[in-house]
Amino acid sequence: MIPSVVDTVRQRIEPVVQQPSGLEGTYVVDLADSAENRRTRVGGRWVVTFRPDGVMEITAPDTYPHPRTGQAYRVDGDELRTDALVDSAGCQAAGMFVGTYRWARNDTILRFVLVSDSCPARVALFSGQDWEVVS
Numbered sequence: 001m002i003p004s005v006v007d008t009v010r011q012r013i014e015p016v017v018q019q020p021s022g023l024e025g026t027y028v029v030d031l032a033d034s035a036e037n038r039r040t041r042v043g044g045r046w047v048v049t050f051r052p053d054g055v056m057e058i059t060a061p062d063t064y065p066h067p068r069t070g071q072a073y074r075v076d077g078d079e080l081r082t083d084a085l086v087d088s089a090g091c092q093a094a095g096m097f098v099g100t101y102r103w104a105r106n107d108t109i110l111r112f113v114l115v116s117d118s119c120p121a122r123v124a125l126f127s128g129q130d131w132e133v134v135s
Contacts (some may be wrong), residue, residue, distance in 0.1 A: 040124055112131075
């Protein structure tokens, strides 16, 4: 079967079992109460678990109105690609399906650096602050 144009354009990340990357685990990040975070409704505490099967479980603040779990990610070296926060009212609404970030982690902190992403909510979540390593 030939993939549809929509499937090709979307570039959705499908969950896959990957080799351990060092990113697997649970993290907490608190997003500041800024004007941009209020606009995208991402301010507050987020808990994110990167599972070994390529699924990212997300617990968002109550103020975030969009889907929060079952997002996919892939790691290639120090690069993360994710379709987190994609739904009909969020990033997908403007065709912003996949974000790419570089990441680094030590025993206590995880940090992402934006490579490319046109989704404001995902950029706010993944860049500009340290994530605390929980497990």
